[in-house]
Amino acid sequence: MVASRVAEHGIDPAAIGGELWTRRRANESLCFAGANLIPLRGGAGDLNAFADKAMSSVRRCSSLVGRAELVLPMWQRLEPVWGPARDVRAHQPLMALNTAPSCPTDPAVRPVRMEELDAYLVAAIDMFIGEVGIDPRLGDGGRGYRRRVAGLIAAGRAWARFERGEVVYKAEVGSQSPAVGQIQGVWVHPERRGCGLGTAGTASVAAAVVGAGRIASLYVNSFNTVARATYARIGFTEIASFATVLLD
Template sequence: MLKLLGDRPLGARDAPVVERVLTSDPVAMCMVAARFESHGINPRLLGGELWTTDDPTSSLCFSGANLIPLLGSPGDMEGFADRASSAPRVCSSIVGRAEMVLPFWERIAPCWGPAREIRDSQPLMALTDAPAVAPDPLVRLVTLEDLDAYLPAAIDMFIGEVGVDPCAGDGGRSYRRRLASLITAQRVFARFDRGEVVFKAEIGSLSRKVGQIQGVWVAPDRRGEGFGARGTAAVAAAIIAHGRIPSLYVNSFNHTARAVYRQVGFSEVGTFATVLVD
């Protein structure tokens, strides 16, 4: 019987258990841990529900704009899929450790499929020491005054990575607000050259233990000049300076990016998978 964490008032007995689970695998669970640490377990504030098939110490799943299986056996993934299929879909992607995402998708595909894209092998990487590459001293925090100059690079990266235009639908107002929020939180970095972005990256999720880097991009006409490695090293160094582990995940077919991250000193600590659904 599937029990829903969030369909009843959650007190002190629930939150510490969930917190222990989220800290047991801090790199892989960073996206949910960051939300939980900021907003607690209330679904409205958390931005989604936490599910378990029995006990959160053995099975846990986050269901929001992203559906993120966090812990459990293939049988638990089937249970989560059955729960997800019982209501209208709210997520646009399923992401997490491949050994959980893929069984979940196999179960729910007849209901939610076909997928727009399945990325079944995404190395999950972490940096446990200082960057092996000297950080670019010209990479800096982006300010709100930079937003107009930053936006074209962010849109180009998003289309290339996700395959959809973030400006579709509302002319980019929602995407602009999201970037402005990240900038205000001091989680957006870039190197500018004559007012244009040469390198960019963001800290997409920031928990107490981990900073997850996303949106790494180098201007097409400046690739091959080392901006990716030195820029990523600068962002990683900023995360380390705040006492956290830099992490990221990358598509297995992106050999150039994987080589850059290895050059910086990142090593593989697992494999993610992402299923993009329409």
């Protein structure tokens, strides 16, 4: 996510939605502080310093996310002040694919059109509530979430299979750098689960990412054995472990 914003907008905080912190050179010590707090590089001293800086002002972020070996030590420093967390997901396998999928794709999965926004939002909201545990419409009636989803559609990064005007499969390339496209928001209609739509649909999105010259990546909760098996069938392999600390 951070790499995609910097690649597109540079390092201006207003343009990338947050600040980049470093104690030395950016290739050794780096943290993104915005709606998410994302430690990117550094040792124990850097993580403690980033945590202290975050605690020195009013908390702006709703979560910590990133590689587990960076997020979890940083959370230990933050927890006495910011805790308790609403949820700590300590092991989320980060998976990647840099070749064509090893299973069939779904030719009916395609980029969503802007006139399909309302139908797509129904699925996107259901996915968000199921994954994050809160309704994205809270606070502003859903205007901000609608804008975000509309932006993904406009960029050609929201994918779905429609049947009779209803979304039965969806996913997004939520973040995209010149090298990597991160797939997120994978969802299958409850009445169509177990039919293979998730496997073939995600294979289609991954094939589009790889076909554009990028590595397809995603991360998944360790306890979601069904999703992990699905991604393995597509050809994704585990390359690292992410962690997420949900605060709000």
